[in-house]
Amino acid sequence: MNVHVTPSPVVWIDVGAATDIPRRGARRLPSPIGDIAVFRTGDGEVYALRDACPHKGGPLSQGIVHGRAVACPLHNWTIDLATGHPTGADAGKGCTPVVPVQIRDGRVLLGMSVDGA
C-alpha cells in the first residue's frame, strides 16, 4: 500500500480497481481539474500524476512505464511517478503535480482537495 503525504483536507474518490490499469501501464482519467494519469508499475504499485509533462504538456498516461518512472511519449523525458520530477538529463526542470493515491481492498482512491484545487 502506498500513501503519499498530501496537503489536507482531501476527499478520497474511488476511480476503479487497481487491476483495471495494465501492469507497466496507465489509464487516463478526465477530472474537473484536468486529466489525471493513473499508473501501475511492474511491481503492482499505483501512482497518479496530472497528465501533463512539465516539458511540453505531453500526456504521460500514454508513455512507457518502467521501474517507478514513465517516459513521456512526446520527447522522452523521464518522470518519477512518486515525485513528479523529471529524472536524468532533465532533472530540475519543473515538476508535474502528484495526485495522492490510496489502495483499499484493491480499489484505487485518489485524494482530491475539497476546494477542487
Add this chain to the structure above:
Amino acid sequence: MDKQRLVVIGNGMAGCRAVEEILKRDPDRYEIAIFGAEPRVNYNRIMLSPVLAGEKSFDDIVINDAAWYRDNGVTLHAGRAVTGVDRTRRVVLAEGGLEVPYDRLILATGSDPVRLPLPGADLKGVVTFRDLDDVEAMVAASAEPNARAVVIGGGLLGIEAAYGLARRGMAATVVHLMDVLMERQLDEAAGFLLTEAMRDRGVETVLGAQSEEILGEDGRVAGLRLKDGTVLPCSLLVMAVGIRPNAALAKAAGLDVGRGVQVDDAMRTSDPAIYAVGECAEHRGQCYGLVAPIWEMCRALAEDMTDGDGLYEGSVLSTRLKVSGVDVFSAGRFSGGEGCEDIVFRDAGRGVYKRLVLQDGKVVGGVLFGDAADGGWYFDLMKSGRDVAAIRDTLIFGQAITEGLDGLDPSSAVAAMADTAEVCGCNGVCKGAITGAVTAQGLSTLDEVRAVTKASASCGSCTPLVEQLLKLTLGDGFEVQTGPKPLCKCTAHPHSLVRERIVSAELKSIPAVMQALEWTTPDGCASCRPALNYYLVCAWPGDYRDDPQSRFVNERVHANIQKDGTYSVVPRMWGGMTTPAELRAIADVAEKFAIPAVKVTGGQRIDLLGVKKEDLPAVWSDLNAAGMVSGHAYAKGLRTVKTCVGSDWCRFGTQDSTGLGVRLEKFMWGSWTPAKVKLGVSGCPRNCAEATCKDVGVICVDSGYEIHIGGAAGLHIRGTEILTRVATEQEAVWTICALVQLYREQGWYLERIYKWMDRVGLDSIKAALADPEGRKALYDRFAYSQRFARIDPWAERVAGRHHEQFNPMSLRLEFAPA
C-alpha cells in the same frame, strides 16, 4: 497461592506456543487446559507442505506429543468443539455439556480457508489445504490412476500444494487470478523464474485466469472451467485462495471483532481476562498468516500474563517458499516513496535473481530467487534499519563477501585476495591463474585475458574484478577497453549479442532475456523494452506474445500521437491508389467525428489529424467498413510503397510500377522492422516516385528492375546505392523481401536501413542476397513471419482487443471513508 485457571481454545501452533512461552516464564502459575478441534496432538502446520510432498511424515512435524501435555500438567480436550464462552460466569462451554471455568482465557482459534462460492464447490474431490485431513484426502486422490489436480490460487500455499501433488505423481496445474505468481511477495522477474521452476517440477501455471465453474461427473469433480471458456480437466481441485480469521466464537461472546479478534499490544481483547493470539487476532488493523509474527505475539502475551512488560508492536514480514530446490525469499516492499533505488543481481548460470530495495541508505525490501542464503541477513538489516551506505557496493553479494571486504577499498580488497580465490565462477578461474597469465604472456587487455584464461568469458559478471586485477598487475600499462556500446544502461551487452542469444538460447519472453543476459534492472527501461520486444517478435513469429506495455504509444494504439495528445489516422492506400468509394468514406469519417484537419501525405495517402483517442475505434470501424486497413503510419515497420503510374498510363513507363508497388505492399504490410521502412517504385529512370531516396527503391528499366538500397530524406539526405538488377517482377519481389528480412534480423532497434548498411557494409548485404539458397531462406522466413503479421490492428481493436486503453477511467462520485 492457588493456581489460576488458564483455558486455551485452539491446539494449533499459536495456542501451544503461547502456553510454552508462559511455562518458560512461570511454570507454576497456571493450571492449564487446551481445547483442540482436531483429534490429535499439536503439529507444525506450516510443515504440511513437505508432508504432502512425501518429504516428511506426520511424526516428523509433531511439535508437542502426548508426553508433553502430561509432563506439563496440561489437560487436552482434543476433538471437542467449544460451543461458547460465558464471560459473566467466566466459563467455556463445550460439546456434551462440558463446562470449564477460567480466570484467564486465550483465543487461538486460527483461521479458516476461504472457499470460493463457485458452482460445483460442493462436489466430492474439492478440498482446501489447511489441516492433516486435507493432506490425507489429497494424498488419497493422488494415488488414483490418471489423477490430475487443479489448484486455484498461486500464492505460497497454492504453489506448495501443487508442488506436493506433482511430487506424488499427479499432473498439477496452478490457476492464478493475477498475472504474477505470489504477486504479494515477488516482483515480475522473480515470478517469471518461479513459473519456469515450477514447470520443471511438473506444475503448469495459468496466469490471469478467472475461475467460473467447477464441473462434475456423478457428484465428483471432473474439471474447472475458466471465464475464457478453457476447461482444465481434473480429479482433484484444491482451493488455496487465502484464509479468513476465525473470530466467530469471539463475536458470539460479544468481544470487539473486526476482520479478526481485536487486541491491544499486550494481546488483550476488549475483555481484559481474555487474550487472542495467532491468525484469529487483529492487531493494529493487521491480521497475520505467517509463523514469525505469531511467535512474536505469543511472547508478548506470555510477558503480560506473567507480569512482564514486553509488548507486541506489529511485525515486519518475510516469506520463504518450501519447495525443494526452489530457494525463494521475500521481505518488505519493492518500491514506493521517494529516494528508493534498486540493486539487482542476476546469475543466469545458477538461475539466481536478487533484488534489494534501498531507501535513504537503508534496506526496505528484497526478493531473492535461486539463492536465498542471505535472506536472514538482509531481513535483519531491514528490521534494524541500519545505514548500509558504506557496504552498498558489495551488499548484493551477501554477508560473507560484504563482511570479508568491510573497510577495504575495492582495489586493496582485490590485492588482498589469495591467489587461490576464485574470480570467475563460470569457468573456475582463480586469481593466481589470471595474474600469472598476465605476467607470463604479457597480456594487457580484457579480451586477451578472456582468450587465454576464459575468465569473464561467459556471464561477464566478474568483469570488474578481472579489470581490477589487470590494473593491479600492470599498473599504468592498463587501459580500460571500450567495447561495443551496450544496448542501454540496464545491461552491459550490445544489441548484436542480445539478438544472437535470443536465437541461440531460444529466449522467448522479455523476462527470460533479462534473466539470461543478467539485466541490472528489474523490468528494463524505455529504451531496452521496445528493442527486446521487437527482437522477440522478429525471432519467434507465431510463438512470442507481443507485450503492448513495451511498445511506444503509437504502436500500442495504432495511431500517431500529436503534440496536443490527439492522434492522426492514416488508412492504407495500396501503392498510392484509391477509389471514389474510399475517398467518400474518408470524407464521411472526417465530418462525422469533426476531425479538424485532413492532409495529403508525402507517402501518397491521406492523414486525418486531431482524432480524439476515445474516438479511434469508431473511426477505424467506419474505415474498415469501406475496406480500408491501418497504414501503419506510426510503426517501426513497413510504411508506404510510393509509386508512379508506370506503363499503365505514362508514355515513358517501362514496366508496371504501380502493379509492382501494390504487390509489394500487399505482401509486406504489417511487418515489424527495426525502424520505419519506406519503399518507392518508379516506372522509368525519370524516377517520379522518388525511389532513390527511399529505404528500398525500385527503378524500372526496359530490361527489368534495378533494386536500390539505403536512401534517406530526413535528418540525413542521401541517395540510394544500387544493390542488384533483376529481370522479372517475381525476382524483384523475392529480392526485396529477402533484403528486408536480412535487415529485420541484423538491424539494431531504431537503426534505419542506411545506417545498418553503413555498419555491416553493402558488400556483405550483396553477398547474402547473391547466394540463391540464402536468398530463398531469407524470403521463406519473411513469408512465414508475414503469416502472423498481416492482420489489421484496427479491425482487432474494433472487435474489442485492448479496448480498455481507449476508454478513460471515470470518477465515481461516491465518497470513500478517509
